[in-house]
Amino acid sequence: MKLSKQIAEKITKEMMNIIPYNINLMNEKGIIFASGDKKRIGTLHKGAAKVLVxxxxxxxxxxxxxxxxxxxxxxxxxxxxxxxxxxxxxxxEVRPFSKLVGATAKLLIEQESLNKKTQNDRMRCENFYNELLLRKTYYDDEFLQQGKFYGIDLTQKCQAIVIKGYLNTKAFKVFIERFRHFSTINPNKMVLFITEQNNVSEVVNALIKRMEIEKIAIGDKEELAAVSLEQADNAWEVGNKIKPSKKVYYYxxxxxxxHLTSFERNNLDSSLSGLVNSGNNQELFHTLQVFIEENGDIHNTTQKLNIHRNTLNYRLEKITDLTGKNPKVFLDLFELFCSIIWYK
Structure with a gap:
């Protein structure tokens, strides 16, 4: 263990607020690290040198x-x-204070050492889960042992759960700790790793109840967590396009x-540009999304959009005029559906 300049300055400052004497704090070489007399900092303290001997x-x-x-x-x-x-x-005069300052210094130094250890442990843990996020090669024995140390059995298939929303609140941070195995991508996105059998539904049910979470996407059980994560991300991207009102998407x-998104798109999604740029707040594009989500049911679509049946028919006709595809015709609707998936 070494005495840091930062903790030396902290000890000196705090103790000189309590006792009416100058305090010098020297490192293991007798060099003054901190002092009430700033001119002496960086010089050799001869008394300290004798103590060290x-x-x-x-x-x-x-x-x-x-x-x-x-x-x-x-x-x-x-x-x-x-x-x-x-x-x-x-x-x-100062001897009684020496014991007080010495005891206080030891407490502060030991606390700093503990804080550093905790911080280093946290960083190692974060690095492990970050590697778990990205690693697409099979886990070696060393990585499996790291997982075991953090309580996750990577010899079992792993399922990734992506959650998005307002996740930076104090209450949510306390809540998410119960799941243990997770990684924070940014303040609005986190990934949970599940290896326990039959546990995913319980986790999802708990997550759904949280107001902070807007969307949840779940990958399949895979040998590599990164593969399941990629599936969950794809499920979110596609699900948010074709089922925007849903909260949970399963790969x-x-x-x-x-898989349709991996096909050669050419210019098939260009027909949607007219919808996006037409009307207020992309209302035609949104209308088409809801119409598809409600399986073409006129009544349910009008209810969800809170519009009159005639307004819906007008919008569907407008979509036909702009795209050349009639949403009421099955094959045309399927093509529009694919265009939504492919639309960037």
Whole structure:
């Protein structure tokens, strides 16, 4: 363990607010790291040098060899001297404060060490889950052992659940900790990893109830988590186009339509540009989405859009005029449906 300049400055500042004496804090080489006398920072403290040699408290009663009167005490943690604390003043006056400052310094240094360990552990954990997100090669023994350390069994198939929404609230951060195995992509997107059998439905049911979550997408169970994640992302992208009102998208349910997106598109989606640029707030495009989602049912579509039947018929005619495809004709509707999937 080493004494950092930052913690040395913190100890000196805080303790000099309490006691009316100058404090010097030296590192393991006797160099002054922090001091109430700023001019001495970076210089060798001769009293500290003597402490480091003798490994005992060294007191100076009268000024000698450029050393001012004071008490110099080693900072010992785990049987190792990591620095020296010096309090300037007559030893009989400052000696009681030396013990107080020494004990406080040890507490602060140990706390800093614990904080660093916690931070390093958190970073290692984040790095592991980030690698799990991206890794598309089979897991070696070392990576499997890392997973075991974090409580996830990567010898089992893994299922990725992507959630999107307002996920940066304090309440949601507390809630999501219960699932243990997750990675934050950004404040609005997270990925959960599930390896336990028959546990996905329970997780999804819990997630659905959270107001912060707008959309959930679930990949299949796969040997590699990154493959399931890619499936979940594809399910979200396609599902949001053809079923925009739904909250949960399963890759397994959308697999056919996702595969359609990999076909050569040419200019088949260009027919939708007229819809997007026509009307207020892309109302024709949205009308077509709802019409498809409601399986072409006129009544349900008007109810969902909160418009009159005649208004819907007018919009469908307008879509026909702009695209050359009639939504009421099955094959034309299928082509429009594919165009929505392919539309960027």
């Amino acid at each position: 003798s490994q005992k408290i060294y007191e100076v009663f009268i000024e000698e060899e450029s050393m001012k009167p004071g008490v110099n005490e080693p900072i010992i943690i785990n049987d190792e001297i990591i620095g020296v604390i010096g309090i300037t003043g007559h030893p009989d 397994d349910e959308l697999k056919l339509f996702i």
